[in-house]
Amino acid sequence: MTTIEAGSTEEVAFQVFPWIWLQLMQCVLDGLVDVPREPVHEAEHRALVAEVIDHHASYFLIKSILALRDPAFVLYPPWLSVLARALLWMGGWRPTAALRLVPAGILSAEQAWALEAIRQVTRAEVAVVEEEMRRVQIEGVVGLMMAGRAAVAAVAAAEKAAIERMLARQWTVAVVADSLRMKVLRRVVAVLSPLQAVDFLAAVVRMEISMHQM
Numbered sequence: 001m002t003t004i005e006a007g008s009t010e011e012v013a014f015q016v017f018p019w020i021w022l023q024l025m026q027c028v029l030d031g032l033v034d035v036p037r038e039p040v041h042e043a044e045h046r047a048l049v050a051e052v053i054d055h056h057a058s059y060f061l062i063k064s065i066l067a068l069r070d071p072a073f074v075l076y077p078p079w080l081s082v083l084a085r086a087l088l089w090m091g092g093w094r095p096t097a098a099l100r101l102v103p104a105g106i107l108s109a110e111q112a113w114a115l116e117a118i119r120q121v122t123r124a125e126v127a128v129v130e131e132e133m134r135r136v137q138i139e140g141v142v143g144l145m146m147a148g149r150a151a152v153a154a155v156a157a158a159e160k161a162a163i164e165r166m167l168a169r170q171w172t173v174a175v176v177a178d179s180l181r182m183k184v185l186r187r188v189v190a191v192l193s194p195l196q197a198v199d200f201l202a203a204v205v206r207m208e209i210s211m212h213q214m
Contacts, residue, residue, distance in 0.1 A: 001056070008093065017062065017066065018077065018079045018212070019079075022209065022212050024055065025208055025209055026056075026209060027203050028051075028055060028205055029202060029205045029206060029209065031048060031051075031201055031210070032048065032052070032093065032198055032199075032201055032202035032205065034199060035048055037195060039195075042194050042195070045068055045194035045195050045197070045198050047079065048198060049189055049194060049197045049198060049201060052201045052205070053185060053186065053189065053201075056181075056182060056185060057182060060178040060181070060182055062191070063091075063174070063178060064171075064174070064175045064178065067171050067174050067175070068171060069210045071166065071167050071170035071171045071174055072170075073093075074091040074178075075088075075090060075091040075170060075173075075174050076088075076173045079090065079212075080211065080214070081214045082141065083130070083214050084211050084212070084214040087132055087214075088175060088211075088212070089126075089177070090129060090173060090177035090178075091174055091177060091178070092177065092178065093181065093204075093207055093211070094126070095122050095125070095126055095180050095181055095183075095184045095209065096119065096123060096126060097189070097207070098114055098181070098204055098207070099118065099119050099122060099203055100114070101198075101200060101203035101204055101207065102115060102188060102192070102196075102200055103199065103200075107196075111191050111192065115188065115191055118184070118187045118188065118191070122180070122183075122184055123188075125180050125183075126180070129173065129176055129177050129180060132172075132173055132176070133170075133173050136169040136170055136173060139165075141171070145155045171177050185201070188200060189201070
C-alpha cells in the first residue's frame, strides 16, 4: 500500500473502511433475513431494497475516492486473505457471479427472459473491462521498459511518469468495474418483485461477507 503520513485522515480511512463496511453489511443482512415476508409488508420490502442499493452506491463511491490515492487498495484489498484475493475480479465479486444468486425456480417466464438478457449484456461488459485491464498491464510494462532506456539522469523521472500513468489507468478500471457491479444490482432488482429482490440482495451480501471471512 502507498505510504501515507501517520495520523492523516487518509490513513484512518484506509484502516477502518473495510471493517465499518463489514459491520454494516452484517446489520444489513440481519434486516434482509428478518423482514416479514407476507405481501402486506411489500412497502417495507421496497424500502429495504432501496436502502441496500444506496449502501452499495455509497460503498463504491468511497472506494473510488480511496483508490485515487492507491488503486491497489481496491484492486488487491490487503485486509483479505490470499485465498479471497485470488477469487476477486477487479477488486470485488464478479458481476456474473451475482447473477447466479437469483433463485431461478421462482421466476416467471418474463423474468427469466429479462435476466438472460442481463446475463448476455453483463458478459459483454465484463469482457470489455478485462480487455482494458490487460492493456493497462501490458502498456505499464512497456512504459517501464522504455523508461529504463532513457538517459541515466532521466530514468527516475521517466519511471515515475510511467508508474503514474499506469496507476491512473488502474483507477479508471477499478471505478468501471464497481460501476458494472452496481449496474448488475440495479438491473436485477428492477426485474424482480420486492420480496425476490430482498432474497437476491441477501444472497449478495452473504457473498460479500464470506469474502471477508475466508
